[in-house]
Amino acid sequence: SQTIHQWPATLVQPVGSPLSLECTVEGTSNPNLYWYRQAAGRGLQLLFYSVGIGQISSEVPQNLSASRPQDRQFILSSKKLLLSDSGFYLCAWAGTSINIQYFGAGTRLSVL
Amino acid sequence: QKEVEQDPGPLSVPEGAIVSLNCTYSNSAFQYFMWYRQYSRKGPELLMYTYSSGNKEDGRFTAQVDKSSKYISLFIRDSQPSDSATYLCAPIGGAGGTSYGKLTFGQGTILTVHP
Numbered sequence: 001s002q003t004i005h006q007w008p009a010t011l012v013q014p015v016g017s018p019l020s021l022e023c024t025v026e027g028t029s030n031p032n033l034y035w036y037r038q039a040a041g042r043g044l045q046l047l048f049y050s051v052g053i054g055q056i057s058s059e060v061p062q063n064l065s066a067s068r069p070q071d072r073q074f075i076l077s078s079k080k081l082l083l084s085d086s087g088f089y090l091c092a093w094a095g096t097s098i099n100i101q102y103f104g105a106g107t108r109l110s111v112l
Numbered sequence: 113q114k115e116v117e118q119d120p121g122p123l124s125v126p127e128g129a130i131v132s133l134n135c136t137y138s139n140s141a142f143q144y145f146m147w148y149r150q151y152s153r154k155g156p157e158l159l160m161y162t163y164s165s166g167n168k169e170d171g172r173f174t175a176q177v178d179k180s181s182k183y184i185s186l187f188i189r190d191s192q193p194s195d196s197a198t199y200l201c202a203p204i205g206g207a208g209g210t211s212y213g214k215l216t217f218g219q220g221t222i223l224t225v226h227p
Binding site: 006042043044045046049059090092099100101102103104105106108 | 116118144146148153154155156157158161200202204214215217218219220
């Protein structure tokens with residue numbers, strides 16, 4: 001069966017520090033991968049998606065970037081965090097039925 | 113106008129009540145209509161989905177889509193305290209975006225079922 005792992009679960013970072021969040025998927029190959037952000041009390045906002053290694057599409061201009069160095073690995077990064085980067089970050093994958101996305105447990109990021 | 117509008121609630125009901133959760137959307141190209149359930153501090157999990165207009169039932173849950181009025185509903189019968197969560201509607205589709213599976217999420221409705 002397929003599983004998705006995200007870490008860390010919680011992260012507290014100072015303003016201006018770098019960020020690296022990792023997401024890996026097991027049990028499937030060539031998945032579509034997604035990064036979302038969820039602000040408190042709000043819906044999910046799609047940040048990036050990837051249909052293959054090295055292929056990244058950005059949905060909104062921002063202080064973040066994404067990379068996909070391996071088929072089942074998706075990384076969210078920032079060189080310098082802003083206060084506004086705080087939120088709940090979720091990784092998701094979709095397989096053969098691209099309309100069905102499955103989410104990881106999320107990373108709660110607090111930038112102070 | 114947002115593509116997907118969902119009343120954030122919060123909605124509080126007694127155990128056993130019938131719950132109705134609703135969304136409206138503006139993009140007539142949406143074809144699949146997902147409902148996700150998200151427990152506090154967890155990632156969303158897919159509850160059920162429908163394709164185009166009509167009803168779909170799964171146990172105590174019924175999803176309904178009316179494309180003519182662009183209205184999506186989720187009904188929960190015999191609600192339980194374990195149903196307490198945030199419910200997110202997420203239609204998918206749209207010109208140029210369907211092939212990449214870009215869900216458009218509603219804000220989510222916070223539901224509490226009290227014993």
